[in-house]
Amino acid sequence: MSRPLAFRPVVPLAAIGALLAHTALAAGGGSGAIDMLPVLEALALILVLARLGGALFERFRLPAVLGELAAGIVIGNLGLVGFHGFDALRTLPVVEAMAQLGVLFLLFQVGLESDVAKMAAVGMSATLVAVLGVVVPMLLGLGVSQGFLGGHHVLSHWFVGATLAATSVGITARVLGDLGRSASAEGRIILGAAVIDDVLGLIVLAVVTGLIQAADQGRTFDTAGLLIIVGKAVGFLVVALVVGRWLSRVTFRIAARLPGEGLLLSFALAFCFFVSFLAGRAGLAPIVGAFAAGLVLEDVQVQAPREQDGMKRELHQLMQPLAGFLVPVFFVLMGMGVDLRVFGQTGVLGFAAALTLAAIVGKQICALGALGPGVDRLAVGLGMIPRGEVGLIFASIGRTLTIGGERVVDDMVYSAVVVMVAVTTLVTPPLLVWRMRSPRGG
DSSP, X not given: OOOOEEOOOOOOHHHHHHHHHHHHHHHTTTSSOOOOHHHXXXXXXXXXXXXXXXXXXXXXXXXXHHHHHHHHHHHHTGGGGTOOTTGGGGGOHHHHHHHHHHHHHHHHHHHHTOOHHHHHHSHHHHHHHHHHHHHHHHHHHHHHHHHHOTTSOHHHHHXXXXXXXXXXXXXXXXXXXXXXXXXXXXXXXXXXXXXXXXXXXXXXXHHHHHHHHHHHTTOOOOHHHHHHHHHHHHHHHHXXXXXXXXXHHHHHHHHHHSOSSSHXXXXXXXXXXXXXXXXXXXXXXXXXXXXHHHHHHTTOEEEOOGGGTTOEEEHHHHTHHHHHHHHHHHHHHHHHTOOXXXXXXXXXXHXXXXXXXXXXXXXXXXXXXXXXXXXXXXXXXXXXXXXXHHHHHHHHHHTTOEETTEESSOHHHHHHHHHHHHHHHHHHHHHHHHHHHSTTTO
16 A cells, blocks of 8 residues: 655645636637626526536435536526526526536546456456446437438447446445345446446447547448457556656655645546546547556555644545535536437427436346346346446537537437436435345345
């Protein structure tokens, strides 16, 4: 285990201010002429409504992310009742840039909270559950998309399928922790499979995104190109883990000896941004780099000075002030992207329902990979259902991709994906509690 490093727990307010100033100048072409008043109004509104929405949903023992999404849906659809005062919020470049930073922090935290050693030790069951949990829902989603959106490009259907692939480990981990069942056979399989699921899902995202970008540029599909994309994704993660661990130890050892406050957190953020940049340069989504950076740093423990009772804090705890500020911005903006008017179109509700059913059924099938006597496969399947923030990240990336001038994820598909995410996230906690507390599930 690496040696704990000294730190002083400083909330990086100055860093947030510098970040906002730099982003504002960049959005204004470096002239400094950007009007910050709409940005300040947007942030005040987004943060207050996100917290109120999250607190309301948590009051009913539901994930706060759903409240943040709901807040965004309300803001984004006030025009339906004749109020258009907030319509410009979704087009503010500074707020959009902050949302993108928020999603990087989110994936960075997921990586920090993942344990590579435990991933390698969970055994064949978790690996089989993870592989089936990616392949089966993706194929079911592909079929649903082809059935409802037959006129779209075939790669668009594959991307819709990809949004069903990954599992949101945070929601299931919270329920298992509340029940004290994280160390049970089912709990270990679910958590191990969900983490492997995320890695495989990011590789799928990299592959499908690369194929779509190639198709949009008029390049034909070939097996060699697919293998190159897969090789890039896998190779990047392997190199990041091997080289990054050595580099991070050296860097943090130096940072621990430098005078000043908040240096270790600053170095961690710089490392996250740099690896995300390298992922982008390699043709992968920057979130792949953020996740890899978190995996590299997951074993770095930071220890407070002795005068603070030797309290240990992990890096993901130090990230909470920044993530608590920026991540809700991402989710509220994701909610604002939902146009409730599309549900009035013929077939949209049916498409959303079919996509949700495919998402749920696919994870039940993946539970067949849970091996060993006495393992409750139904509990494993229920624990793998929630898509949470991962599905939203995939959908948001799809909105930026085009094939022949047509968006891969249009308003109809995006709204259906949000419904799927909300339903799978809502149903998992009560179903898992019921199963894990039942005599057979116990």
